Amino acid sequence: MSKFEKIITFVLFFFLCGLSTLFVLYLRIDENNKKFPEIIVNTENKKPVVNTQDESSLIIVDLENHMKDLSASSSALLNRIEKLEDDSNLPASVNKNSAASIFQKQIIYIGSANTKNNDWTDSGVEVNLNSADYPTDIDAVFEVGLSVIGGESWARLVNKTTGSIMAITEISHSTSTTTWKSSPKFKLFNGNNTYALQIRSTSGEVANFSGARIVLDKK
Secondary structure, X not given: OOHXXXXXXXXXXXXXXXXXXXXXXXXXXXXXXXHXXXXXXXOOXXXXXXXXXXXXXXXXXXXXXXXXXXXXXXXXXXXXXXXHHHHHOOOHHHHHHHHHHOOOOEEEEEEEEEEOOOOOEEEEEEEEEEHHHOOOOEEEEEEEEEEEOOOOEEEEEEEOOOOEEEEEEEEEEOOOOOEEEEOOOEOOOOOXXXXXXXXXXOOOOOEEEEEEEEEEEEO
């Protein structure tokens, strides 16, 4: 059962419950009137007269008012349902633009690694990103903390899905103090891609790479 059908079912159930309640109320009031009728003394012939017309009229008016209230409530609920249905049928581009306007910076962690290799080496840490999950106007930045005893430590990202080397992400450092470095901004590849960390040490000494990550933010 769809969400719309559930709401319609609830409205009908609510309406029927209201009718049932009013009907039971009418029966109880009618029963009480039969047990305890109002007695009016006729001043002309001194005989008691039962006055049930006014009481019946009041019951009818009360029932009519309740029916009007139920009808108004049902109409308001139906109007609200129609509005919700119209909103849900908005084009996907409208919803996407709304999501883009409230996008907040995201940090996608890749991992940490180390190496002694002079050549570019796969670190074994990677992350999968789908550009369709993000607005089109965001930029990405590659960040990592680097340190090395001697020489230089280098890091970069590669796209394992396409085999592309992302030269724009290459960053280096040349001291034993861990220092955070950032690449220039770049765009994510279209579609679903795996971004892997590659590293190297120019001196053959242990180079450490801490907390590699991709930061996504709007322009």
